[in-house]
Amino acid sequence: YTLPSHEKALNIDLVLDKDYNTLAEAVYIPFPFALDKPKFHLDLNGVPLEPEVEQLPGSCRDWYGIHRWAEAGDGSVSIVLVPLDAPLVQLGGITTSRWAHKLDTRRGTLVSWALENHWDTNFKASQGEDLLFRYRLTSQPKYDSAAASRFAMETTVPPLIVRAPGAATGTSGQFLTVAPEGVAEVQLKRPADGRGLIVHAYNLTTDPQTLSLTFPSL
Secondary structure: OEOOOOOOOEEEEEEEEEOOOOOOOEEEEEEEOOOOOOEEEEEEOOEEEOOOOOOOOOOOOOOEEOOOOEEEEOOOOEEEEEEOOOOEEEEOOOOOOOOOOOOOOOOOEEEEEEEEOOOOOOOOOOOOEEEEEEEEEEEEOOOOHHHHHHHHHHHHOOOOOOOOOOOOOOOOOOOOEEEOOOOEEEEEEOOOOOOOOEEEEEEOOOOOOOOEEEOOOO
């Protein structure tokens, strides 16, 4: 367990020393939170949504494959969980193979489904040796999809430090500035013909946003 001094976060690194086993098994890591009337939100394919409320009838409620983060909260607090190595989660408790038609959200528990070998087609029959599972958590006064996404992105994509030969000591700069910060996921890529840049901006909030993009060094 680690409490970083530079950010509001709880880091949990779990090393599981496990024997190989080909019989059906699973490893669950629950995160039970003391919440009144809990509600959940998930990052599914980069889109923040509320399970059950924004799900199609008949779609899976027993487990969810998240993109970066899962959230549980009530009227007074919102807790964001970022599972770096195990993207399958279950909501409200262990719900494997319930085939639920309606999501039971009476308990504010996020469950990380870390390991399983329940399926025997195109899956490894057993998992073993030292296995590392990393979890990052933070809290905020209320659910904020943009803040949750930003915390998860900063956690999953830390700054890349590289050597810059010939750079003057003390020089610094920023290639792209985005205002306001924290409301959109912004990505850059070169087009196929190599001319210019393509900017992808995805709104992480439920309100319309206007972004100002500036390239200070161009």
